[in-house]
Amino acid sequence: MTDDEVSSFDDSLTHFVLFSYCDPMAFEDAVKESKWRKVMNEEIAAIEKNNTWELIELPAGQKTIGVKGVYKTKLKENGEVDKYNAHLVAKSYKQEFGVDYRKVFAHVVRDDTIRLMISLAAQNSWPIFQLDVKSSFLHGDMEE
Template sequence: MSDNEIKESKDLYTHFALFVDFDPTTFDIVIKEPKRQKAIDEEIATIEKNNTWELIELPKRHKTIGVKWIYKTKLKGNGEVDKYKTCLVAKGYKQEYGVDYIKVLAPITRQDTIRLVISLGSQNSWSILQLDVKSTFLQGDL
């Protein structure tokens, strides 16, 4: 979009959404917002439903690893808020290789794979949909 098109646009607020940081960084701010509190409750419910972790006694010579909340605001194409997302993540940077973990696994998609899927879809006139997976967990011992 050119500068002239932006100046002539009747909906300037959409353009300002690109420059605004919606995402809080502290729990103290988030806990006061009912919409974000709902996202936290949903994340905790999902963690419990998936049996993501279980409480055990800490083995000798091991240390606890803390967690941190990550908050994201997902926007629609027009700049309006679509939903509030919350994710509880382990502070992996406190872990020590060989003591706290042995293998490193990261479920990621390579750009080559994305290009291949889009190319196949285009060649075969398939519909391609993007999904936002609410929570993904590897089924393995952590």
């Protein structure tokens, strides 16, 4: 695009579209806005509902790993905000294989869940555009 083409835009807000959706990089930034606090609370509620973790004493000689919030604005095809996501993730880059963990797990959706959703959609003539997973958790016992 040439400078003349850029300056010919009638809508002055067009130039701000690049700056309209800046996701927070840190908890301190996210907590200042109610939309991010809401999705952070939903994430913690899902973690608690699924009994994903329990608070215990740190074993002697072990170090904490820590967690980080990851924040992402999901947009529709037309650029409008679809939803806000906040996820609490372990700082796995601070872990050492053989010391902090021995196995690697990946979050996956159960095939039964996908089949159930597609079956319900087919029975009710619902259109399917995409399937989002609200929360995914590992289904293995971990000792680390």
